[in-house]
Amino acid sequence: MTNIKVTLIAAMSIDGFIAPADKEALPSTTWTSKEDWQFFTRQSKAIGTMILGSKTFETIKRALPERQMIVMTSHQEKYSEFQDPSLIFTGESPEEILSNLAKRGVKEVALCGGSQIYTLFMQRNLVDELILTVEPYVFGQGIKLFNENLDQRFTLVKQEKLNENGTIAFFYKRILEK
Ligand SMILES: NC(=O)c1ccc[n+]([C@@H]2O[C@H](COP(=O)([O-])OP(=O)(O)OC[C@H]3O[C@@H](n4cnc5c(N)ncnc54)[C@H](OP(=O)(O)O)[C@@H]3O)[C@@H](O)[C@H]2O)c1
Numbered sequence: 705m706t707n708i709k710v711t712l713i714a715a716m717s718i719d720g721f722i723a724p725a726d727k728e729a730l731p732s733t734t735w736t737s738k739e740d741w742q743f744f745t746r747q748s749k750a751i752g753t754m755i756l757g758s759k760t761f762e763t764i765k766r767a768l769p770e771r772q773m774i775v776m777t778s779h780q781e782k783y784s785e786f787q788d789p790s791l792i793f794t795g796e797s798p799e800e801i802l803s804n805l806a807k808r809g810v811k812e813v814a815l816c817g818g819s820q821i822y823t824l825f826m827q828r829n830l831v832d833e834l835i836l837t838v839e840p841y842v843f844g845q846g847i848k849l850f851n852e853n854l855d856q857r858f859t860l861v862k863q864e865k866l867n868e869n870g871t872i873a874f875f876y877k878r879i880l881e882k
Contacts, residue, residue: 707806708802709812709813710815711831711834712834713814714835714837714849715838716838717735718840722848722849724843725845737867739866739871740871743864744837748768752770752772752810753771753774754774755774755813755816756773756774756815757775757776758782760818760821761775767790774794774805776821780794798825819848822849826856831856831878834875835875837871857879858877860875862875863875
């Protein structure tokens with residue numbers, strides 16, 4: 705176990721999806737608000753280190769400035785074209801990633817998705833805080849925030865309205881004892 709704080713950051717539809725089923729028709733840049741992107745940028749820069757899955761990286765395909773990005777993949781060779789030192793492609797487990805970061809003095813990480821990576825860290829009880837931005841959008845079908853059974857409790861610490869349309873960021877902290 706490390707003492708790195710893990711903060712899961714996600715934008716969600718009202719009905720609990722992080723991406724619509726038809727991503728071609730509704731790319732992530734069109735359903736999330738400008739204010740959510742600015743909020744995400746502020747939060748992730750303040751934390752400094754991001755962990756994400758290869759499928760999420762494929763939607764960005766670049767290093768985001770002023771952040772270290774750790775991309776989880778079992779196919780590191782596919783990403784040899786990306787030589788930016790702020791991008792690390794790894795097949796390590798969540799525990800190994802966190803332990804190596806702790807050895808380098810990292811104190812906190814932003815867990816940036818997608819569903820597979822969020823679920824992996826949640827299943828291993830590694831998530832301390834959630835920052836969920838709810839966009840006033842309904843998809844009906846899509847990729848859920850988590851894709852396995854989980855049993856963890858959180859308490860709402862604060863909420864912040866990001867724009868007039870009602871995009872709201874909810875900050876939750878994990879309750880350890882039941
Ligand atoms: N709304 C939001 O805030 C938000 C945030 C992030 C993403 N998203 C959306 O979520 C979708 C992607 O989510 P997703 O669940 O399909 O994929 P994902 O979690 O982004 O990435 C899954 C990939 O991560 C790698 N991986 C998973 N477990 C691993 C392990 N134990 N060790 C090493 N690598 C591992 C595998 O890569 P390889 O196949 O390369 O081995 C796997 O295919 C996209 O549509 C994206 O736009 C939304």
